[in-house]
Amino acid sequence: MQYQSQKVAKLYFTAAIVLFTAQILFGLVMGLQYVIGDFLFPAIPFNVARMVHTNALIVWLLMGFMGAAYYLIPEESETELYSPKLAVWLFWIFFVAAIATVLGYLLVPYASLAKWTGNDILETMGREFLEQPLPTKLGIVIVALGFLFNIVMTVLKGRKTAISMVLMLGLAGLAGFFLFSFYNPGNIARDKYYWWFVVHLWVEGVWELILAAILAFVLIKVTGVDREVIDKWLYVIITLALVTGIIGTGHHFYWIGSAEFWQWWGGVFSALEPIPFFAMTVFAFNMVNRRRREHPNRVATLWAMGTGVMSFLGAGVWGFMHTLAPVNYYTHGTQVTAAHGHIAFYGAYVMVVLTMISYAMPLLRGRAANSNKAQVIEMWSFWLMTVAMVFITLFLTAAGILQVWLQRVSSTPLSYMAAQDQVALFYWLREGAGVVFLIGLMVYIVSFFCNGKEKAA
Amino acid sequence: MGGSFTTSMARNIFYGGTVFFVLLFLALTYRNEQILPTRDNRANLTEQVVAGKRIWETRNCVGCHTLLGEGAYFAPELGNVYKRRGGAAGGTEFIKAWIKAQPTGTPGRRQMPQFNLSEKELDEIAAFLKYVSEINTSNWPPNIEG
Structure with missing residues (x-):
């Protein structure tokens, strides 16, 4: 750590891990509700657990992105953060708002929550992933704007690098596209169309810029490869990401009332979306092979390579599997989608945030890298969580294919619930893999508290 | 490179x-x-349907169900539930009766909460689901089971 103000990142990273834990616990509750339908009913109905699961994920990834930015922007810009105080204030606003929102979900019936928080003034709630009450949504906008201001002011007074420009562009896009969450027309076909301007243009658009920038930063640090080489890769990757991803939005428009031309536009372009992720994998491996130093933080390098591989597998391969309209006609809205969602989010965004935390946290705690013992424990958590996620995905994919067959292809199609009963075995297996994931997360957390001989900073 | x-x-x-x-x-x-x-059935987009969409949202229906394939995968697709449950011959009545009868309380079964909707609100949500079932979705879902 070269600049004092980078320290604020620690708050963000710590809160990210706390919310990550909450996300996984509620995920396990939902997984059990899939097979024991009345588990915790009516105290925590499935939809409530799901809001906590998905919203906690979004918030902790945003916390991770912000922490990453607060850490890497001063170092890239070679100057202290414009206002560390603002960063701390915004953190507490964001964290308190997140906790209050989760408590709101858990303790208040959703309809009452909507009424009390002014949903009648501007109706934005009750849409997947955008369930947050109006004050929370406004809070996100305020935090995002304050954060961007802080970052931009820092970059303006210091060195301007490709990494900081790409990161800022991604973060600005993140804030900008979120504004579509305030647009909710009464016409459901139009509502659904513009809803994707937040969801798709985040995860298959601007977030990829953030991902690539963070990965590039960590790779420069751990491999010592020339910045010129890394920058070129960075631009090529994000070009591929946006060229395929923007029109690729069309793969969500096949069956929601929009024009049929999307079946071609969306299909062709989204079929190319694996390419930037493949480039990311090649990038990570290539840079590590060409490394000019042996960085003592080996586990951060492992996370970086893991991000490359798993984002390609999860976002790329598992996305490609059901992106073409003739396939999607059968798989749309089944467990196949759930399988893809899990491994894509884990492989791309969870892993890149954990890469950054793995690299930065030891430095924030005053050492170049953790002790060998702590690193080995963290590596165990890497493998436990990653392998568990692969199995969660395989079991959900199996459940999904069976579901498609029983409910949509068979000559004597079953009803939704009858088909669900038939695939219960795979839900049990998925829950087992989920428990292994939780164990991996516990091991991960333990690695922070493991002492042992430290290497000097 | x-x-x-x-x-x-x-x-x-x-x-x-x-x-x-x-x-x-x-x-x-x-x-x-x-x-x-030409596809989104806007000729039938009445105030009652918009009110029904509000019920759909404020009860977080999408937290368990899919609607035109989007949402959670815990409960049946509702984009075509009006047609699946009888269409003009009883679809609306079925939807209203179903919502009123929840939760079933069957041990081990997935449960839907009781939302205590008024008769007016039940008519609104049913009108909304009827409206959605008449959107042109390029023949999706593949069959009536959703």
Whole structure:
């Protein structure tokens, strides 16, 4: 750590891990509700657990992105953060708002929550992933704007690098596209169309810029490869990401009332979306092979390579599997989608945030890298969580294919619930893999508290 | 990636490519808006349907169900539930009776909460689901089971 103000990142990273834990616990509750339908009913109905699961994920990834930015922007810009105080204030606003929102979900019936928080003034709630009450949504906008201001002011007074420009562009896009969450027309076909301007243009658009920038930063640090080489890769990757991803939005428009031309536009372009992720994998491996130093933080390098591989597998391969309209006609809205969602989010965004935390946290705690013992424990958590996620995905994919067959292809199609009963075995297996994931997360957390001989900073 | 391909070339391709595809996306969005009126059943978009959408949202129905395939995968698709449950011959009545009867309380079964909707609200949510079932979805879902 070269600049004092980078320290604020620690708050963000710590809160990210706390919310990550909450996300996984509620995920396990939902997984059990899939097979024991009345588990915790009516105290925590499935939809409530799901809001906590998905919203906690979004918030902790945003916390991770912000922490990453607060850490890497001063170092890239070679100057202290414009206002560390603002960063701390915004953190507490964001964290308190997140906790209050989760408590709101858990303790208040959703309809009452909507009424009390002014949903009648501007109706934005009750849409997947955008369930947050109006004050929370406004809070996100305020935090995002304050954060961007802080970052931009820092970059303006210091060195301007490709990494900081790409990161800022991604973060600005993140804030900008979120504004579509305030647009909710009464016409459901139009509502659904513009809803994707937040969801798709985040995860298959601007977030990829953030991902690539963070990965590039960590790779420069751990491999010592020339910045010129890394920058070129960075631009090529994000070009591929946006060229395929923007029109690729069309793969969500096949069956929601929009024009049929999307079946071609969306299909062709989204079929190319694996390419930037493949480039990311090649990038990570290539840079590590060409490394000019042996960085003592080996586990951060492992996370970086893991991000490359798993984002390609999860976002790329598992996305490609059901992106073409003739396939999607059968798989749309089944467990196949759930399988893809899990491994894509884990492989791309969870892993890149954990890469950054793995690299930065030891430095924030005053050492170049953790002790060998702590690193080995963290590596165990890497493998436990990653392998568990692969199995969660395989079991959900199996459940999904069976579901498609029983409910949509068979000559004597079953009803939704009858088909669900038939695939219960795979839900049990998925829950087992989920428990292994939780164990991996516990091991991960333990690695922070493991002492042992430290290497000097 | 060495030789004559420089970082500034890569950067320019990025900015140029992004601007081009953003504009193309906006053009396709404009075209989509022109085609939507022939597909989105807007002739039947009454105030009651919009009120029904509000019920749909404030009860977080999408937290368990899918609607035109989007949402959670814990409970049946509702985009075509009106047709699945009888259409003009009883679809509305079925939907209302079903919502009123929840939760079933069957041990081990997935449970839907009781929302205590008024008769007016039940009519609204049913009207909304009927409206959605008449949107042109390019023949999706593959069969009536959703």
